[in-house]
Amino acid sequence: MTVNMTKGQAIDLQKKDGGTLTAVRMGLGWQAAPRRGLFGTRTREIDLDASAVLFADRQPVDVVFFRHLVSDDGSVRHTGDNLVGGVGQGGDDEAVLVDLQRVPVHIDQIVFTVNSFTGQTFQEVQNAFCRLVDETNGQELARYTLAGGGAYTAQIMAKVHRAGTGWQMTALGVPADGRTFQDLMPAIEPVL
Amino acid sequence: MTAELVRGQNLPLPEVRLEVRVRADGPVVAGATLGDEHGTVTGGERVARPGAPALPGIEVSGQAAADHRIAVDLAALPGAVHRVSVLLALPSGAGGPVRFGAVAAPLVAVTGPDGTEVARYTITGLDTESAVVALEFYRRQGAWKVRAVGQGYAGGLADLLADLGLPEARQLANTIDEATAQGPADAVAAPPPHPPGTPGTGRIPQGTAPAGHADEPPGATRTGAADAPQSPYGTPDPRSSGGVPSVASGAQDAATPPYADVPGPLDGAAGPHDSTPGDRTAPHPGPAPTAPYAVAPPSDAHAVAPPASATDGPVDYTHPHRRTAPPPPSPPTRPAQRVVPPAGPGQPTRPVAGDATGWSLDERLYNQVRGMFEDLARTTAAYRSAVDFADSRRERELDKVLSDPRERTGGRADAAREEARARHSRLVDQAREALDRDLAQLRAEADVVEPALPPAYARWDNPVWQGYQVPTEHPMALRLGDLHLPESTGLRIPLLVRLPLERGLWVDSGRTGSAGAAPADTGELRRLALDTATALAARLLAVHPPGEFTVHVLDPAGSGTSAFAPLLHSGLLAGPPATGAAGAADVLGRLTQRVDLVQMAVRGGAPDALPPGFDTSGHLLIVNDFPHGFDDRAVTRLRYLADEGPAVGVHLMLVADREDAVGYGPLLDPLWRALLRLTPVPDDHLADPWVGHAWTYEPALVPSGSQVLRHVLTRVAAARRIRDR
Numbered sequence: 034m035t036v037n038m039t040k041g042q043a044i045d046l047q048k049k050d051g052g053t054l055t056a057v058r059m060g061l062g063w064q065a066a067p068r069r070g071l072f073g074t075r076t077r078e079i080d081l082d083a084s085a086v087l088f089a090d091r092q093p094v095d096v097v098f099f100r101h102l103v104s105d106d107g108s109v110r111h112t113g114d115n116l117v118g119g120v121g122q123g124g125d126d127e128a129v130l131v132d133l134q135r136v137p138v139h140i141d142q143i144v145f146t147v148n149s150f151t152g153q154t155f156q157e158v159q160n161a162f163c164r165l166v167d168e169t170n171g172q173e174l175a176r177y178t179l180a181g182g183g184a185y186t187a188q189i190m191a192k193v194h195r196a197g198t199g200w201q202m203t204a205l206g207v208p209a210d211g212r213t214f215q216d217l218m219p220a221i222e223p224v225l
Numbered sequence: 226m227t228a229e230l231v232r233g234q235n236l237p238l239p240e241v242r243l244e245v246r247v248r249a250d251g252p253v254v255a256g257a258t259l260g261d262e263h264g265t266v267t268g269g270e271r272v273a274r275p276g277a278p279a280l281p282g283i284e285v286s287g288q289a290a291a292d293h294r295i296a297v298d299l300a301a302l303p304g305a306v307h308r309v310s311v312l313l314a315l316p317s318g319a320g321g322p323v324r325f326g327a328v329a330a331p332l333v334a335v336t337g338p339d340g341t342e343v344a345r346y347t348i349t350g351l352d353t354e355s356a357v358v359a360l361e362f363y364r365r366q367g368a369w370k371v372r373a374v375g376q377g378y379a380g381g382l383a384d385l386l387a388d389l390g391l392p393e394a395r396q397l398a399n400t401i402d403e404a405t406a407q408g409p410a411d412a413v414a415a416p417p418p419h420p421p422g423t424p425g426t427g428r429i430p431q432g433t434a435p436a437g438h439a440d441e442p443p444g445a446t447r448t449g450a451a452d453a454p455q456s457p458y459g460t461p462d463p464r465s466s467g468g469v470p471s472v473a474s475g476a477q478d479a480a481t482p483p484y485a486d487v488p489g490p491l492d493g494a495a496g497p498h499d500s501t502p503g504d505r506t507a508p509h510p511g512p513a514p515t516a517p518y519a520v521a522p523p524s525d526a527h528a529v530a531p532p533a534s535a536t537d538g539p540v541d542y543t544h545p546h547r548r549t550a551p552p553p554p555s556p557p558t559r560p561a562q563r564v565v566p567p568a569g570p571g572q573p574t575r576p577v578a579g580d581a582t583g584w585s586l587d588e589r590l591y592n593q594v595r596g597m598f599e600d601l602a603r604t605t606a607a608y609r610s611a612v613d614f615a616d617s618r619r620e621r622e623l624d625k626v627l628s629d630p631r632e633r634t635g636g637r638a639d640a641a642r643e644e645a646r647a648r649h650s651r652l653v654d655q656a657r658e659a660l661d662r663d664l665a666q667l668r669a670e671a672d673v674v675e676p677a678l679p680p681a682y683a684r685w686d687n688p689v690w691q692g693y694q695v696p697t698e699h700p701m702a703l704r705l706g707d708l709h710l711p712e713s714t715g716l717r718i719p720l721l722v723r724l725p726l727e728r729g730l731w732v733d734s735g736r737t738g739s740a741g742a743a744p745a746d747t748g749e750l751r752r753l754a755l756d757t758a759t760a761l762a763a764r765l766l767a768v769h770p771p772g773e774f775t776v777h778v779l780d781p782a783g784s785g786t787s788a789f790a791p792l793l794h795s796g797l798l799a800g801p802p803a804t805g806a807a808g809a810a811d812v813l814g815r816l817t818q819r820v821d822l823v824q825m826a827v828r829g830g831a832p833d834a835l836p837p838g839f840d841t842s843g844h845l846l847i848v849n850d851f852p853h854g855f856d857d858r859a860v861t862r863l864r865y866l867a868d869e870g871p872a873v874g875v876h877l878m879l880v881a882d883r884e885d886a887v888g889y890g891p892l893l894d895p896l897w898r899a900l901l902r903l904t905p906v907p908d909d910h911l912a913d914p915w916v917g918h919a920w921t922y923e924p925a926l927v928p929s930g931s932q933v934l935r936h937v938l939t940r941v942a943a944a945r946r947i948r949d950r
Contacts, residue, residue, distance in 0.1 A: 089614045105916045106610065107603030137607035138655040139614040 037176055040206040044175055046133075046165075046199060053199045056132050056168035059085070059145050059191070060125030063118040063161035078117045079158055080150040083127040084214040085109055088142040091225050095140075097129060098214055108135040109143065118158075130168060131193065133200055142194040144205075144221055146214050149186040155208075156184060163190045165202055177204045187211045189221055227334075229586055230346040230373035232577045238362070238369045241299040242338045245311055245360065250328035250692055251321055252289035253313045254382075254405050257297075258389055259283070260308035262364075265390035269397045271306075272386070276404030283309060289316040289405050299362060299369045308363045310374070310389065313348075314356035314382045316405050325351035325377060329692045330677065333359045335371055346373040347586055349578045349677035354378055356385040576670035578677035587679055587701045591721055594674065594682070597667055598708070598718045599915055604663040605712050606916040611656035619649040660712060668716050675719075678704075681768035682719055685760070685927045685934070693767065693937050695944035700724055700768040705761065705903060708911065708920040720911070720922065722901070725843060726876045729867050731900035732758045732924075735882030751882075753905035755788035757924040758847055758880045760934065764925070765845055766797050767937045771944035773842045778802035779812050780847075781854025785880070789847075795938035797945070806854050813862040816846055816875055820866060823873040843874040851881040852889070860889070864896055 046054045061083040084098035087109065095104045099114035108131065115126040131143060145163065155161065164176040177191060185208040193202050209220035228236050247255055256274035258266045259282075266272065273280045278287045282302035285295050295311060302309070313331055315322060322328050325348075334345040348359055354377025361372050378384040382401060386394035581596055583589035622645035626638050676687065681700035683689050684707075703724050707717040734754035736747070762776050778789055780802040792798050803812045826832050835841075852860060867877050879900060886893050902910060909921040927934045 090618060092614075094610060094614065103603075103915070105603065106607030107600070107915075108607070135604075135607070135659075137611045138659055139611040139652055 037178070040204055043201055043203040045196065045201050046174065046193070053133075054167055054169075054174075055134050056130065057174070057193070058125070058166040058168045059083070059129045059131065059193075060164050060166055061127045061147060061162075061190075062125050062164075064159040078151070079153050080114075080116045081118060081127070081158070081161070082114065082148045082150050082213065083111070083129055083163075084146045084148065085111070085129045085131070086144045086146065086214060086221065087136075087140045088144065088225060089139040090141065091222075093218070096214060106135065106137050108132045108137065125164075133193075142192055142225060144192045144224070145190045146209075146217050146221070147188045147190055148211055148213055148217070150212060152186060152212070154184045154186055155188065165191070165193075175202060175204070177206065183208060185210050187217055187220075189217060189224060192224065227342040228344045229584070229589070230344050230371075231579045231589070232346075232350070232373050232375040235370050235372040236344050238299070238335075238371055239343065240337050241369060243297045243299070243343070243362075244336045244338075244340075245293075245295040245297060246334045246336060247293035247295070247313060247331060247359070248334075249291050249313070249331040252291055252316055253293075253331065254289045254316055254401065255285050255293040255295060256312050256314070256382075256401065257283045257285055257295060258310045258312065258386070258391075259302065259306040260310065260389060261305055262307040263390075264308045264310075266310075266386070268391070269393060269400075272391070272397060274397075274401045274404070276400055282306075287404070297362065308361055310358050311360045311362075312356060312358050312382075312385060314385070314401075317355070317381065317402055324353045324355055324379075325357060326353060326676065327688060329689065329694075331357075331359070335360070344371055344373075346375070347579075348375045348377075349586075350375065350673045351377045352676070355381045358385060358389075576666070576673050578674045585701075587681075590674065590678060590682060591702050593670075594719050594721055597670060597674070598913065600663065601667055601710065601713055601716065601718055602913045602916045602918055604660060604667075605710050605918060608656050608660040608712060611659075612653055615649045615652040615656070618652075619645050622648070664713060664716060667713075671716060671718075678719070681724075681764070682721055684719075684925060685931065690933050690937060693940060695771055695940055696768060697770050699770065699773070703761075703764060703768065704925055705730075705901075706922055706924045708922055710918060710920060717923070725871065725874055727871055729871070729877030729879065729900045730761065731879045731881065731897065731902045732761075733882070733902055733904050734880055735884050750905060751784070751880075752788065753924075753926075754880050755785045755849065756926060757903065757905045758849075758878055759788050759792060760925060760927050761878065762792060762845060762847060763934050763938055765843075766792075767941050769843065771941065771948045775799050775840075775842050775844050777812055777816070777844065777846045778849070779809055780849040781805055781809050782850050785849040791934050791938060795935075795942045797938060797942055802849075804854075806856060806859070809854050809859050810856075812846065813859055813866070816844065816866055816870070817862050819844070820869050820873050820875050824869060827873065841874075843876065844870075845876045845878060846870075847878045847880065849880045850885070851879045852886045852893075860893075867896055867899055 046057065061081065063079065063081050082099055084096060085104075086093055087095040087097075087104060095106070095109075097104050097109045097111045099111065102111040102113065103109070110130045110132075112125075112128045112130065118126045129145065136143070147161075147163070149155070149158075162176055162178045165174045166172065167174055187209040189205045189207040189209060191202055191204050191206075193200055195201075205224050207220060207224055209217050211217045211220075228234075230236065247253065254275060256272060257280075258273075259271040259280065260266050270277075271280070273283050273285045275285075275287050275289070278285045282298045282300070283296065286293050297309065299309070311333065313333075315325065315328075317323070325331070330347050330349045330351070332345060332347050335343045337343055346360065348357055351357060357377040358374045361374050362369055363372065364370075376388075378388065382398035383395045386397055391397060579586050579589040579593065581589045581592035583592050623642060626641045626645070675684070676689075678687065678689065679700070680687075680689055680693055680696075681702060682704045684704070701724065702721040703726075705720045705722055708720050709717050732754045734751045736750070766774055766776060776792065776797065777799045778785070778792070778801075780786070780789065781804055783802070783804045785802065789798075789802055793801065803809060822835065826835050846866065848863065851863070855863065863877070866875060870877060877900070883897060903924060904910065904922060905924055907921050907923045909919040911920045911922045912918065913920060
């Protein structure tokens with residue numbers, strides 16, 4: 034059922050029966066990679082942060098992140114900051130809920146990003162993934178694994194954008210550097 | 226643990242022997258129908274009602290009353306019964322109210338055999354309906370559950386019964402009406418229905434029928450079965466034997482008509498409560514098409530054959546139209562934080578009062594109002610943001626046309642400009658459409674929530690104030706007024722603040738900032754400010770239990786005498802309004818001392834160390850015309866009260882024009898900021914916590930010419946006198 038997405042792949046957010054999705058959840062999960070060293074089993078805590086930036090005609094209009102958990106219009110909600118990750122197998126450590134029907138009419142793209150707030154690069158992160166879930170029935174629509182983590186501290190994960198009357202999701206997987214979403218704005222620009 | 230049900234909610238039942246208690250504002254008729262697996266009631270013999278109150282497994286009271294206890298034994302129901310609907314109706318022709326909207330919301334509670342409450346449900350949101358299905362018990366996978374239904378019928382019992390599939394609904398409704406109208410003579414005394422020799426299972430609802438007479442003095446006519454209405458599940462009654470209660474004949478002799486004994490139902494009633502399966506099945510052979518107790522009713526009033534009574538039924542329902550529940554104008558797509566309960570069977574989903582989380586109905590309504598507040602703030606934010614974006618995009622595009630020399634003139638420029646404007650209006654139209662959809666939904670919700678609000682949350686013109694009862698518990702929040710936005714025409718959100726107040730109030734009697742909202746001259750503004758303050762003080766007095774809230778008035782110039790008159794005349798003030806500098810010093814001194822004392826006790830961890838008889842009630846100090854009559858010492862004391870008072874239940878309400886205090890310079894700015902500013906005329910000065918819109922506040926004023934304030938204060942004063950006696 035789940036589509037394992039690859040970089041750049043786009044999927045339509047439509048239900049099997051042709052109905053449109055009403056609410057989706059962008060979930061983010063990760064675990065800190067075990068550190069080699071004297072205390073080999075000790076892991077360090079890694080704080081990844083999920084953010085969602087709302088664009089209207091390539092202009093950022095609103096942002097949902099750990100300091101602004103709900104977009105002004107109420108359509109995009111962050112479930113709260115998780116500072117350590119590692120909730121468990123397949124569980125979401127942070128999630129952003131999007132009520133697609135209520136997204137204001139002028140918003141045409143929502144970009145999801147991940148930043149390493151504590152500064153570790155993705156080399157030190159294990160089992161990181163982002164996935165899109167149909168919030169109404171809990172079914173996973175798409176999963177994108179952050180494979181091949183490199184020496185960067187942020188990633189532009191995916192975007193959900195209007196296509197016709199419905200919405201489409203595109204996996205982006207663009208590496209970038211920055212502590213919060215503000216640092217990523219130049220990197221987001223080209224993928225809009 | 227009592228579950229407070231909302232409409233549509235269901236709950237598994239821990240027991241099969243239950244009692245349904247009904248409490249209404251005035252007399253209501255209670256009945257119950259037994260439906261098959263499709264919910265259909267096949268005939269009049271499946272309806273327990275006045276005139277035929279007992280059926281296997283269920284027994285209702287024989288007449289209209291404000292309180293009912295309906296005994297239910299789900300295990301004793303015939304196997305074909307899958308649904309038991311408990312219904313309430315207003316008695317017709319009695320000259321009482323003809324619609325539930327005119328009386329306080331009825332309460333139904335389901336209790337277990339030991340009297341512990343399993344669930345309760347307040348039937349809110351009724352309007353023109355005169356009959357309502359309150360609850361239903363239904364079988365689900367072999368177990369029984371209860372569901373709060375609350376489906377009302379403007380056409381009364383006839384429509385209700387017809388909706389349950391009863392073929393002769395109208396006739397039966399007339400029969401019930403007649404039996405009710407004939408009044409107490411037809412009431413059936415409660416049988417103490419213990420089967421002999423089963424003391425262990427004899428925890429039988431004894432008080433069932435007599436509970437209908439709860440308005441009457443208990444000792445007057447009650448006999449054995451009914452003399453302990455508060456504990457209906459007492460130990461087995463030793464006086465009953467052989468299924469025929471020995472007290473029954475005594476009751477008949479001694480009792481005046483309300484308790485005329487009818488032996489038939491008594492005999493029958495033993496059956497449904499019998500816990501022995503063999504006994505149970507013997508007299509009730511399943512879904513018999515005729516009444517199993519056909520031999521029982523000896524009196525004419527109990528002749529239940531529907532056609533017979535239809536012919537001479539005196540009552541005709543002139544409003545046969547069932548109220549059709551209008552679906553909300555748009556499918557509810559609530560923001561994620563609120564949950565819409567599933568609609569009951571056959572009902573369209575529509576907004577329901579109390580549809581939010583919370584431990585009590587008050588808390589649910591509070592949270593619901595807060596949810597509506599947030600929804601309106603956010604949906605308006607979405608609209609404004611879209612319109613702003615459309616505006617700026619149009620400007621950008623028009624600028625581009627202007628700045629391009631090739632396109633500056635000629636047909637292409639015109640076309641480009643036209644296109645920019647069209648794109649603008651398309652987007653604005655879309656945004657407006659989304660806003661209208663949300664506003665319509667919120668309006669539909671407000672339409673059901675407003676009438677369901679308790680007095681503390683309700684507008685003064687809400688009927689709940691007409692049926693006002695002095696509360697026994699502290700309220701959770703208080704309505705200070707209404708809020709609205711320019712976009713939300715016709716939609717007013719109640720401004721509720723939690724009690725005890727965390728900050729003082731300032732009713733601004735000066736000129737307000739907004740130009741559109743300054744119709745009044747200074748004198749008029751001051752008068753309105755005083756009215757606002759009086760209405761708020763009266764509301765605070767009314768929503769606290771008697772004697773738990775005290776109001777002091779400080780009116781140094783004596784300019785508020787007429788406005789404070791309702792408070793003064795009711796005798797609810799701690800004393801007459803203090804005037805002059807000396808009066809101010811005295812009141813402030815006493816309250817300061819009180820705050821200091823309570824603070825010391827609380828901080829010292831010794832709240833018991835307060836003097837004996839120390840009254841722990843909340844206090845409100847109204848100061849009119851601040852800073853008139855205040856010297857520096859008094860101002861300092863007032864600031865102390867504003868800062869320290871709220872934590873120990875001493876609150877402040879200033880009625881003041883800031884201009885009057887201009888002589889103090891910036892020294893009083895922190896005081897003004899610490900108070901919640903209210904205006905006596907609509908003014909947009911309040912911000913919401915989510916998006917920060919400027920909301921227009923309107924005070925909660927008593928409608929002009931209304932006597933509701935006097936009426937309510939009189940009741941509060943009476944309750945306080947009773948308490949102090």
